[in-house]
Amino acid sequence: MLFLRPSLVLQGALEMLNVLDLTLPTLTFPDVSLGMKKTPWDLRPLLFKGGAAAQANRLAGLIDAGALGPPVVERLELVQKIHEELQAKLAGGGSKQTVKTEIGDIRVFFRWADASDHPLNLDAIETTYLCWSDYLLHRVRIVKDINEVSAYRLARTVGAILDKVLERAKPILLRTRLTYPPRRKRVLGLQADKQSLSETFEFGHALLDIVDALTLDAIWGPLPLRIRLRTGQEIEKWSGLIAPEKLRCANPQNRSQRSHAKVSKRKRIDYENDRTLRTRSPLVNLRLEAELLLFIGQTGMNFSQALQLKVRQYSYKSTIDGYEVRDYKHRRQGEVLFEIHSDYKEVFDRYLTWRKSIFPRDTEGLLFPFIRRCGPSEDMPKKFFWQLSALCQKLGLSFIPPSRLRNTRVNWLLRRSRDTDLTSQQAQHSKETLVRIYEEPSLQIAMVEVARFWQSNDPALPSPAPGICDGVPVPIIGINPEAAQPDCIRPTGCLWCEHHRDIDSQDYVWSMASMRHLKILALKGFRAPVEGKTDEPPSLVEMAIERLTAKLRWFRQSNELRRGWVVEALARIDEAVYHPYWHYLIVAVEGD
Structure with missing residues (x-):
């Protein structure tokens, strides 16, 4: 048996006593x-x-x-x-x-x-x-x-x-060994991009219709409140009550059910006649949800920031495309709280008037004072916009949450302005955050940027021969010394130019076939002016014919569509139907 020294026992007891006390x-x-x-x-x-x-x-x-x-x-x-x-x-x-x-x-x-x-x-x-x-x-x-x-x-x-x-x-x-996986941005096609904006506009129209329907008279009026949308759809809101046709005792069968139905009917009448915030809070919260989403969509403000905004005495300063909303201070301008578009000013002023009537004593509270069972608080509830979400599901609309609404606004601004500095300032973000987090790839923007790149680096100008170029004559690598040198004057020289570009079209194939026919006519009618020099001029024409024939052969062998172009072009040449660019030259050579 082991015995502890008294000092150690006393020390342990004191430590235990200190913990307890x-x-x-x-x-x-x-x-x-x-x-x-x-x-x-x-x-x-x-x-x-x-x-x-x-x-x-x-x-x-x-x-x-x-x-x-x-x-x-x-x-x-x-x-x-x-x-x-x-x-x-x-x-x-x-x-x-x-x-x-x-x-x-x-x-x-x-x-x-x-x-x-x-x-x-x-x-x-x-x-x-x-x-x-x-x-x-x-x-x-x-x-x-x-x-x-x-x-x-x-x-x-x-x-x-x-x-x-x-x-x-x-x-x-x-x-640690934990890493954040690379964010893969989903590329939207043209149709998906348009569909996303279309859904956002439809959702915005629905929000405006809900705001217009939830007036003071409608909220304090008899139930149900009917919300009519511009699409012709209609929704009934019972402000927390169950619709009569969905009641369990809608058709009572026995004495107990009839008694329960009578009590339920009396309570229902009392509830409908009690036109206070106790019974009409669901309707008030529904309009607050719609107004909050409209506000975020217009200002681009973060959801949590918008939720904690206080009511101020607002003053407006006109800008180029809207208003700067400031906190009014006597004899001096307050700080800029947010910016709104000019069309939204009327909607915002109308909301402030409505809020003042609903909450007459809350003159310095939250801008969007949602009514909660547990009393007012500044922390966000777990389920937000549940009424709007359920309403959109019933109407067949896509519900756009604040994050997606703000993201759509940022990308729309970025695509319209193509200015990351301006967009990041409007979205209250750094340029790096804007590009890394918010910007979404767009096929339409990519197509425009690619077209602009090639237009600036490889501009397409009409060339003397069929096709396009940039107006800078540069011979191709390995050009035959006897071939025509490019000079942007003679059509034959374009066939050996580095900057000459073919056009993938039937009209281009027809023009090449007509040019080749003109060269064949020129070769047939060639007469050497001096003996001993009969090889040089014909060789230039022959090389041009071979070059054009090779191009036509490539088009013919590439696929069925281009093969049809070549067959059609040669048939037109046989029928003396020449391309308008070469028609008069060919007719002049033929002597018709």
Whole structure:
């Protein structure tokens, strides 16, 4: 039997006493406003082994009841530093939604460390993180329950926080084997490109029709509210009620069902007569959804930024194609909040008037104050635009989410202006982010750019012979010394020019056949003026005939379509139907 020294026993007892009597620090985020039923953000569960795996709404009770056991003291410094970094990000204007996501990812990391018995302290956190990254890679390659992008983003989020906690000069993510897969941009054809814009325009028209239908009189009027679209379609909205024909007791058969139907009918009448935000909030939220998407489509603002905009006293300054919207300040101009097109100004002013009537007391609240059961809050709900999404599905329309709406706007601006600096400024992004993330390949733009490239580097000009050139005579490599030299004057010289280009058309084949016929006539009528020089002039004509014959032979042997062109051209020559370019010369040589 082993006996411990009294000093060691006393030291262990004191350590246990310190753990039990430890006063946990405040690890909440008091500056984050949440709804009445929302659980406040708290990092205290990370101090307990198994705390990261518990439900967030039960953690406070579990900690107070001691169900999680004593806190792990060695984690305290690490968790405090993580809390300081997240709090500093919020204080510096960081997105609350981003911090919320980071807290969730940190909890995933701690949950894995608790399950696999890895230490969580400042000295060992780097090794634990690298082991976790290998675990994520194992899930990607072997288990295959997550994809490579999800694993990379999860490790990147946690790694970025640890870099600040550990004050690292280089990202810890670079020490892992996780990599972001290259983004393959899908190339849209002409039809798909037009279809994408067409769907966006149809969706925009539907949003305007919904906004026009949800007036004050319609919202506070009798139910159902009917929304008529310009396409002739119509939708009934019961503002949270079930349509009468879909009720279970629409046709009661016995006394119990009749009694239930009577009570249900009385409650239904009371609900319809209660014309307040309690009963008409679904209709108000539907218009807010439509107005928010119209606003994002016009301004190009990020969804989370638009959602947190406050109502201001707006002033407008006219620009070339729209207005700069500023926060009005007495005797001085405020900062530019956003820019809108001139056609949207009337829609935006009409919305502000409608909002003021719906929320008369909320004069300095959110610009788009969605009504929530758990009370107003600035954090984004899990299900957004669910009413519009369901309505579009019922109408057979494609629902365009804010990200795709903004992406379509950016690409439309880029294609219209072809100016990355201007487009990146409008989209509030750097030029590198615009090209790497937002720009989508377009077949139509590629065709235009290729045509412009060849027009500037290899311009097509009419040549004396059939075909086109750039007006710069350059002999081909290996030209026969006796062949006609290109000079952009004689048609025969074009046949040996480096810049001469054939044309893939029936008219070009007909013109070559006519030129060859003219050369044959010239060869037949040739008479040498001086003896001893009878070979040189005929050789020039013969080489031209051979060159033209070789071109016609290539067209004839390439495919059936071009073969038909050659057969048709030779038939026309036999019938004395010559190409208009050569007709008068041939007729003059023939003497007709």
